Each structure stands twice: as C-alpha cells, then as structure tokens.
Amino acid sequence: MDEAQAREVLAATGLADGATLLALGENAVFATGDLVVKVGRADPALLERAERELSVAGWLAEMGVPAVRAAEPKPRRTAGHPVTLWHRLPDPVRPAGPEDLALLLRQLHALPAPQGFELPRRDLLAGVERWLRLAGDAVDPADAAYLRARRDAYAAEVASLTPHLPPGPIHGDALPRNVHVGPDGPVLVDLETVSSDLREHDLVVMALSRDRYGLPHEAYDAFVRAYGWDVRDWPGCALLRGARETASCAWISQHARSNPGALAEFRRRVASLRERAPEVRWHSF
Numbered sequence: 001m002d003e004a005q006a007r008e009v010l011a012a013t014g015l016a017d018g019a020t021l022l023a024l025g026e027n028a029v030f031a032t033g034d035l036v037v038k039v040g041r042a043d044p045a046l047l048e049r050a051e052r053e054l055s056v057a058g059w060l061a062e063m064g065v066p067a068v069r070a071a072e073p074k075p076r077r078t079a080g081h082p083v084t085l086w087h088r089l090p091d092p093v094r095p096a097g098p099e100d101l102a103l104l105l106r107q108l109h110a111l112p113a114p115q116g117f118e119l120p121r122r123d124l125l126a127g128v129e130r131w132l133r134l135a136g137d138a139v140d141p142a143d144a145a146y147l148r149a150r151r152d153a154y155a156a157e158v159a160s161l162t163p164h165l166p167p168g169p170i171h172g173d174a175l176p177r178n179v180h181v182g183p184d185g186p187v188l189v190d191l192e193t194v195s196s197d198l199r200e201h202d203l204v205v206m207a208l209s210r211d212r213y214g215l216p217h218e219a220y221d222a223f224v225r226a227y228g229w230d231v232r233d234w235p236g237c238a239l240l241r242g243a244r245e246t247a248s249c250a251w252i253s254q255h256a257r258s259n260p261g262a263l264a265e266f267r268r269r270v271a272s273l274r275e276r277a278p279e280v281r282w283h284s285f
Contacts, residue, residue, distance in 0.1 A: 001028060001039075001041050001042075002024075002258055003021055003024055003028060006021075006024070006028030006030075006039045007019070007028075008079075009028075009039045009078050009079055009081045009083065010028075010030055010032075010037060010039055010083075012078045012079060013037070013076060013078050013083055015030075015032050015035065015037055015085075016032070017032065018032055018033070019031065019032040019037070020032070022036070026040065026041065026046075026127075026254070027039060027040050027041075027192075031088060033088075034087065034088050035071055035085050035086065035087070035088055036068075036085075036086040036087075036088050036089075037083060037084070037085055037086075038050075038083065038084045038086070039078075039081055039082075039083050040081055040082040040083070040084075041081065042079065042080035042081045043130070046082050047075060047077060047082040049082075049192055050075040050082035050083075050084050050192070051074065051075055051082075052117065052119075052120075052192075052194075053084065053191045053192045053194070054070045054072075054073055054074065054075065054084060055114075055116075055117045056114075056119075056191045056194045057069060057070040057086075057191055058070065058073065059114040059116075059117075060108075060188070060191070063111055065104070065107050065108060065111070065188070066104065066107075066184075066185060066186060066187040066188065067187050067188040067189070067191065068086055068087070068089065068180070068187060068188065068189045068190075068191065069086065069087045070084065070085070070086055070087070071085040071086055071087050072084070072085045089180050089182055089187065089189075090182040090183055091182070092180055092181050092182060093181055093182060093183055094181050095176070095181070096176040096177070096179035096180065096181050096186060097176060097219070097222070098176060098206065098215075098219050098220065098222050098223035098226070099222050099223065099225075099226040100176065100179050100181060100186040101174060101175070101176050101178075101179050101186075101206070101223065102222075102223045102224075102225075102226035102227040103186070103226055104179060104186055104187075104188050105171065105174055105202050105203075105227060106226075106227060106228070108169055108170065108171060108188070108202075109165070109168065109169070109170070109199050109202070111168065111169050112168065112169075113168065113169065113196055114169070118196075119169060119194060119195050119196035120195055120196070121195060121196065121197050122170060122172050122193065122195035122196075122197035122198070122201050124158070124201070124243050124244055124246075124247045125151045125154060125155055125158075125243060125246060125247055127247065127250070127251065128147060128148065128151045128246065128247060128250040129148070130254075131250045131251050131253050131254040132144045132147065132148070132250055132253055134253070134254040134257075135253035135254055135256045135257065135266075136257065138253075138256040138257040138263060139253050139256050139263070139266060140267075143266075143267070143270045144253075146270065146273075146274065147246060147249060147250050147253075147270070150246045150273070151246055151247075151250070154239070154242060154243040154246055155243075157239055157243075158239065158240060158243050161198065161200075161236040161239065161240065162236065163198045163199070163200055163234075163236070164200065164229075164231075164233075164234045164236075165198070165199040165200060165229070166199070167196065167197055167198050167199065168196060168199065169194065169195070169196055170194070170195055170196070170197055170198070170199055170201050170202045171188060171191075171193065171194055171202050172192075172193025172194055172195045172197075172201065172202070173190060173193045173205065174201075174202035174203070174205045174206065175205055175206070175209065178190045198240075200231050200234060200236065200237070200240060201240065203227065203229075203231035204231055204237060204240045204241050204244060205244065206220060206223050206231075207220070207231055207232055207237065207241060208241050208244055208245065208248075211241075211278060212245070212278075212280075212281065212282045213281070213282055213283075213284055214281055245269075245273060246273070248269070248282075249266065249269040249270055249273060252265055252266045252269065252285055253266050255285070261285070262285060265282070265283055265285055268280070268282065268283075269282055
C-alpha cells in the first residue's frame, strides 16, 4: 500500500481534508484536525489486530498507563481496509529517550493480563511470509528462501526459551520512536503489537538497537539503569535477537517494490545475516 492508495481509503472515510502523512509502514498514519487516522492494509488478519489494538488502548486507560487513547472504540472497515481513529497528541516537548521508554515498560510489565479480552503471544516471525509475499519479485528469490528457512529454524527455538522475568503483557515493539513526550510526560504509542509473552522481547529490541542501529552505548546503559536489568545477561538473548533480526529483515522487504532505498537496505541486511557479520550497521527505515 502506497500513500496514494491510503489516501483513497482515507477519502472514503470523509477524513481526507487537510490530512498530513505522518508514517508509512504496515499502516499509513495521517494527522487530520484533532485526530490521527491509521489505515491498514486490506488483510482480514489486520482487522482483527486493529480491533485488539483499540481494546488494548481502553485497557491501558483503565490501568492508568500513559498511552495514546482511541477516539472510536471499534475500527471502521473501508474498502476492506481497517481504519482506526485516535486522539491526536499535543506537540512533543522533546524527543523521547531510552529512559522514557524504560520507565513506561516498567509500568506495563507490572500489569497482570487484561480482563475481557485475550492478548496473543508475540510471534515475531508471523509476518515474515506476508512481507515477503508483498515484496514479490522485487527481491531475489534466494534471499526470500533464506529468510524463510531462517524463520523456520528460529521458530521452535524461541518457543522453548526459559525466561528470566515473569511473562506477561509487553509492548512488542519497544523503541523510543514509540514513545511521545508531551507536556504531561511520556506516553506509549503504536499499540498494535501489545502481547502477552516473555518480557525479554521488549528488552532485546534495545539491545539490538545498540548493536545494529548505532544506539550509543551510554544511551543503552541509561535504558538499563532505568529499567533495572540488562537482557544481555540472559542466556536466551542471542537467540531472541536472531529471531528479531530475521523479522526486521523481512519487514523491510514489503517496501522494496516502490522504494529503491528499502531494496538496498534489505540487501544489506540479508548479506550481513548470511555472512554472520553482527557488526554491520543497519539503517532505520
């Protein structure tokens, strides 16, 4: 789904006037007036995910966890696309830092399972097939086959990990970019991957940011201090990191058809995995 397609869906909802594109990934995210509108791909599984994301937002509000709030309790379905509406947050007062994320994770990780709906497991690798299918012949078939084989090899091993922390609710994509710091402090955004699984999932994300994406060591250390534990001390860290690298590599392939930069980054990531070169820098997209 490109921006033009997403805007067609947005227009069908009657919310397109003055809409500004904020992000384009699996969802197209637009700001319009006092609302933020997320337009998902036309995939039945994504409608279910959108419904759950709205339930999560309501649950976090009840539990007092600072997070983005839904403007409507149910997703709209427009031309097969799930569309969700959110209250627009105030302009940020500063960029979110690792400490902001860590403190929000501490609150989220202290929660019991929600009542009234069930959170799924955090299946990091579930999207690999969908993303590669969207990439089609834009990526080398040998690279796609390599990622499928890597996914299959990691899937069983991840399921057998023994955690250090008690499992429970997690964010699922715990990065500072998914924290918004407004006048009232930091809040969690992008709740679609909230799950119930190993808390280590949320912590490995930052360890990977340190090792692959150039997060300064002192910033990672600040995250560890604020959270209170370093996931790199856990024997399962390398395995969970490898699974996330596989997913992150496949994720970018969905943009390879329309974005030469995404294709170049996809190739860089696959090559570094094939060559077992953990020091090769990956670029955020």
